[in-house]
Amino acid sequence: MKVKKAELITSAPSLVQAPNLEGMPEVALLGRSNVGKSSFVNSLLNNKKLARVSNTPGKTRLLNFFRVDERWMLVDMPGYGYAKVSKTEQARWGKVMSEFLAKRENLRLAVVLLDIRHGPQKIDLETLGLLAEIGLPRLIVLNKADKLSRSQQIRAVGEAARSLEMVRTDVLTYSCETHAGRDEFLRALAPWLQAL
Numbered sequence: 001m002k003v004k005k006a007e008l009i010t011s012a013p014s015l016v017q018a019p020n021l022e023g024m025p026e027v028a029l030l031g032r033s034n035v036g037k038s039s040f041v042n043s044l045l046n047n048k049k050l051a052r053v054s055n056t057p058g059k060t061r062l063l064n065f066f067r068v069d070e071r072w073m074l075v076d077m078p079g080y081g082y083a084k085v086s087k088t089e090q091a092r093w094g095k096v097m098s099e100f101l102a103k104r105e106n107l108r109l110a111v112v113l114l115d116i117r118h119g120p121q122k123i124d125l126e127t128l129g130l131l132a133e134i135g136l137p138r139l140i141v142l143n144k145a146d147k148l149s150r151s152q153q154i155r156a157v158g159e160a161a162r163s164l165e166m167v168r169t170d171v172l173t174y175s176c177e178t179h180a181g182r183d184e185f186l187r188a189l190a191p192w193l194q195a196l
């Protein structure tokens, strides 16, 4: 699978304002603030300017819908767990996120980004627990792989798979800097985008 065309369709604050896309399969990007979700959109879709990236966590404030090859949607979401965001705001976002994940009809898969150097944190485990409750399939992407050597990357995959009780093939490595892991990710994604 190769990505040829990608465009931002719309940004929405929550499920009710989300676009009606008539059955187009959707994939949601989740992860802590600053883990690299927006960078991942740009790397995966070959366009440096599609999603806004920042050194300051909390950059993405809305659900951003990117249509890819007129065939599927990638949804960049605001990050969770940013300490400087007020408790009220974090709780509000928690509600928006769980409602979207539970009720969005075309959602096929959640891609959960983790920092390869840190592995899953408590808040990631809570999010994965929520996905299990909802019954939404998930893939794990260990991002910022360029920060580790190849052997450390392999070890990180093993550790994450073990601690999350997932098969290794559902835990991928990625670097938004070098784009390493892009082909493998697209290959893992393909089965989730098939027509139902």
Ligand code: GTP
Residues within 6 Å of the ligand: 031, 032, 033, 034, 035, 036, 037, 038, 039, 040, 052, 053, 054, 055, 056, 057, 058, 059, 060, 061, 077, 078, 079, 080, 143, 144, 145, 146, 147, 174, 175, 176, 177
């Ligand atoms: P929020 O929108 O706040 O939730 O953050 P985000 O998850 O969208 O992160 P964003 O893409 O804005 O990236 C955060 C920072 O991490 C930026 O400084 C990126 O350049 C950096 N970054 C993202 N991916 C990688 C990567 O694979 N390798 C390295 N070295 N840096 C990365």
Ligand code: MG
Residues within 6 Å of the ligand: 037, 038, 039, 052, 053, 059, 060, 077, 078, 079
């Ligand atoms: Mg972002």
